[in-house]
Amino acid sequence: MMMHAYLLKTAYIYMLPVANSLLANYASQPFGGSASASKLFDDMPLRDHVSWTSIINAYLPALAQALRLFRDVHLGTSLHGLVTRRGLHVDVFNANSLIHMYSEGLRLRSTRKVFDSIANKNGVSWNTMLSGLLGKKLAHPLCCRSVHAVTVRKLLLMASVLLLNALLDVYAKCGLVKHALRLFRRMPFLNRNLISWSTVIAACTRNGKPHEAITCFATMREAGQRPNSITMLSLLEACANRAEMRASRCAYGMVLRSGMALEQGMGNTLVDMYDKCGDLAEARRVFNAMLVKDVLSWNSMIGALGMNGRALDALALLGNME
Structure with missing residues (x-):
């Protein structure tokens, strides 16, 4: 802003290359640059295509962010069309914002068109x-x-x-x-990283490959990567799908040591896991220890009792739920 004030006090504001250089500098600033760019742009007595490119680039990220919030694809398309008709350059940052905007609006053809237009x-x-x-x-x-x-x-x-x-x-x-x-x-x-490991473990679990999921988890632990709750949920689901008691108990032990057992989603998955392994006593113990139970918690436990010939116990639990 000091340079801006200096330009106003001298004749340099009339030198278009100097003003454009400062304008481009404001436009490239991630925070607060658009306001400074707008003030300088309004003060410039002369403007060319470089000036217009800079001021549009200054506001395009903010507009793209607003469009993501309000999902106004029509407004975004108009803005994009204006920039294109003027032959103005859209840098990779702004192009990425446009890709996001068009994909949010299900404009697949426009999304691909912008994507293909990015040189780098x-x-x-x-x-x-x-x-x-x-x-x-x-x-x-x-x-x-x-x-x-x-x-x-x-x-x-x-x-x-x-x-x-x-x-x-x-x-x-x-x-x-x-x-x-x-x-x-x-x-x-x-x-x-953790996202990579968790994605692969979940992929194996949800696509009928529980053994590969458990093996991948063991390799992850050997590599020194600590799991999070998402990773553990996938592992518990894999153990449930295999109905393997030994692996299930090992997984439960890790959940207890990590302090994740108190999480509601974890408790529901543990009940389902022990149900599929045929250990109703352990499933009931986990259910009783849950501090917060939702409808899924009750349904899982009631269903486990009913599917294992404990109809009276299931009805009694249903009465407690009501």
Whole structure:
């Protein structure tokens, strides 16, 4: 702002390249730059296409954020059209915001058009595109493999953990567990974070591969990675699907030691796990220890009793619920 004040006091405000340089500097600032850019732009007696490009770039992130909040795709399309007709440059940051906006509005063709127009795509570009497809259930197995092939050719997999995790998630949601596992095994070991491990374990669990999920969890622990509640929920579900008592008890022990047993979702999953393993006494003990029970908690316990020939106990518990 000191430089701005100096320009106003001198004749330099009439030198367009100098004013444009300061305007571009304001436009590039992440916080508070748009207000300063607007003030300078209003004070400029002369403006050219560089001036207009800078002022639009200053406001486009804020507008894109507003559009994400209000989901006004029509307004966003008008703004994008104005920028395009004027031949103004949209940098990769603003293009990523447009990709997010169009995907939120289910404008798949526009989303892909903006994505293809980015000359230097970064990890955020790919992640936003994939997340948009996945979030709106527009992902297709062939599309997943095509995007993966492109990222391999561009060597982006070595540079972006976000992109790797997004691809893992897309493969999992498309039911392509083999592809997810292959991608995960090819990831540099240091690039595997908790999200990577949890995504693969959940993918195996939800796609009929509980043994692979348990094995992957054991490998994760050997690698020194600590699980969170999401990881543990997937492990408990895998143990329940296998109905393996030894693995279930080991998993329960880890839940107790981690202090996650008091979480409501964890308790419900534990009841379901012990039910499928045929240990009603342990399921009932976990149920009784739960501090907060929701409808799912009661239904799980009542269903466990009923399915194991304990109809009277199920009815009694139903009476307690009411």
